[in-house]
Amino acid sequence: MSDTLGRKRSMILTAGAAGLGALLIAVAPTYAAVGILAPILLVVRRTIQGLAHGGEMPAAGAFIAEAAKPDNGGAWSSLIYVFGTIGASFGVLLGAILAQTISPDDLNSWGWRLAFGLGALGSFAAMLYRMRMRETEIFTKQVAAQGVPQESLLKAVWRARGTAIKIIGLTVGLTVGYYLWTTVLTAYHISVLGPQTPSYHRGSDNSSVLWVTLAANVWFILTLPVWGIVSDRIGRKPVLWIATIGTAIVSVPLLGWVDSSIFRLGVTLFIANFFTAAAASIFPGLLTELVPTRIRTIGVGVPYAIAVALFGGTAPYLQTWMSTNWGLPSFAW
Template identity: 30%
Template sequence: MAKSPQGPLPADPEHPKGSLKRVITSSALGQFVEWYDFVIYAYSAAILAKLFFPKEDPVAGTLFVFAGYAVGFLMRPLGGIVFGLLGDRIGRRTVLVIVIVAMGAGTMGIGLLPTYQSVGVLAPVLLVVCRMVQGFSAAGETVGSNAFVAEHAPAGKRGLYTSFTYSFSTLPSVVASLFVLLLTTGLGPETYEAWGWRIAFLIGGPMALVGLYIRSRVDESPVYEAAKAAKATAEAKHVTIEKTSVRQAVIQTLALAALSSLAFYTISGYMVSYLTTGAKLPQSQALLTNGIALLVAVTCFWLGGALSDRFGRKPILFSAIGATIVLYLPAFWLAGLGHMWSALIGQLIIAIIFGLYWGAFGITVIELFPTRNRVSGAMISYNIAYTVFGGTAPLLATWLIARTGVLVAPGIYMMVVAIIVFILVRNLPETSRSNLLHSDDRAPVSSGAAGATE
């Protein structure tokens, strides 16, 4: 057994099963609400471009909307710093309550905004402000929820439980695409443009209130409480607790999150636009095939998490990275052929690869950091990567195709990123059997104490 100089580590604290079920339910539903509010903007890009920007140049309007999409991501590093530090200082649960309220307010705000025709340039300015609120709050959701679940879960099922709740960040993309499809076909183009599009944003408020109610009824993470108590004990005894370096964890999280974010926001934030404008696929077919692919990705989340519990995080992550290098470009080419079935097959290949990747990724970046700076370290790194790579994915993909004339240019970009990520994480430690209470999370214990090892 690996021991620290002060003795073996204590086992991860656990809550009763009933408490764990409430935590999983609250985190899953909270992630769904949070990310529905965030992604509905992307699925409404066409109507937002038409109503909030001048009509003279439709292409420019679309680019401006995607630029607004990216602006939301510019707030994520700031949100990551604020919510990350708060999560480690005042607790995971309190931060998760704050972020869901902020996201609901930003989303409802978009649904209530006047259009360009009514107030001119003030309309896109207000749209960007609401998008910034969304981006700021979104920074605290995924890492906060994943850490909350992981710190409640038994060690042998951390990957499965975390991947299950994490998958609910993808389901909103499915619901949003189908909901927009339902609104556009059910109301008709004229009614949808007049006021129907607002429905998709306005329901974000009530959903946030439901999430708020659920999250206010769960207990704080037992691992966080144990680390907090250990710190207080050590400070009272004037003990200096050893500090491990988190620099390597930060670099590895940045790299893993770069690939994760680029894939997620390509398939959920850009793919429908790519299929309709680049591949000339009817919008209904683009939305349908994208929704099916994302549903498959959700099930692969769970499989990836469960497999990472059984075989380790590294085999799943590295297999998915290798598959990206080999298969992503052919899959992207298939999706762009302009036929419904080729679009579906191409997206399914991407969804399976990254569903497995996300299933192992979500828990890995939590396990890399000690409890005392887990949320801040993982959240700041995660959100920087998601800003640089995820936030620019739709805009950069549109620009690459326009600049090169090559429809699969975004696929080439993804392959290059995957190769770089593989190089950066080749020495990734295996964390599936690790104790979430790292050596620098605890007060000294006697050498004869029973416990788990890292």
């Protein structure tokens, strides 16, 4: 298990698994070549990526929490989503460039493979870099002091089940919001809202949506460390309340207001990301502070993975339910 392996080895494994999943998708056979086996293989490869992502945040969050000083834990915690969003922004940038330089037919035929191939290279480069990292001093000292553990990790995690429930609850809100504003809304605009416009041109309009999304991601990145520093000054709880109340106030009006307009999409993403960044900046550090050092990675990772699997991927379906009952536009397609 990851806490037995240590933070460093866990982060090496997650980077390698993410790269392997992306590489396998880049060379995936088409349905015309292998039939029903093609989507089955794709699901398996996406599962590898999902497992890597599920292990990445807890391991990186534990590493950052143990490397930070007591008075700057929030600022350091924000780095998790800063660099995660930088990676996502490179993906959006690549998509915008491909949409402008390659025809839609070529993009659907082979161009999309370039993105996964470059993603695999980036993951393998991160894996090699992490091999040069040192284990955190706190973790090393505790392992040396404890020697052979007297209690299994699973028993220790079971004793912390109350904390696990708290982690699931904290994760649900941020996960739904993060996926909605960073992924689902952009995809919905490209797939549904854009084609409803009479003047819609697939290549140019898709590119415009991606450039607006990239600008919103940059805004999100710049806001994260600010909220992290604020949390070091006024505490984690006030920042979390600001994020929670702010998101609750603006989400329904923004979802009802957004339409095929690129301008409205940009305004929506900038406002929503402001409050999402408040929660995301302190989220990794907040979770790791709830769990003892020895079981920190697995103690955060298991409930985090459960919450993301149940509520992250189902965010479009939740929005569909809201559209049916509240009259908001449906994001499931």
